[in-house]
Amino acid sequence: MIGFIAQGQGISYLPSxxxxxxxxRGVVFVPLKDTPxxxxxxxxxxxxxxxxxxxxGFDT
Incomplete structure (x- = not known):
């Protein structure tokens, strides 16, 4: 997915x-603050x- 973004094919919402x-290279990550x-x-x-x-191993 990051490769597509670096080629100018869109944007994405990614987990921290x-x-x-x-x-x-060529991808800028902007943190989203104060969002629910x-x-x-x-x-x-x-x-x-x-x-x-x-x-x-998980609390489900």
């Missing part, structure tokens, strides 16, 4: 954890058995 880990923006996160696994084991 992603922005903190990348430095991409939230995002939901999902845990994904290829099957229910693996998902059940993974969920043990």
């Amino acid at each position: 954890i992603m922005v903190e880990k990348i430095d991409y 923006l939230k995002r939901e996160m999902y845990l994904y696994a290829p099957d229910k058995n693996k998902l059940d084991k993974l969920k043990l």
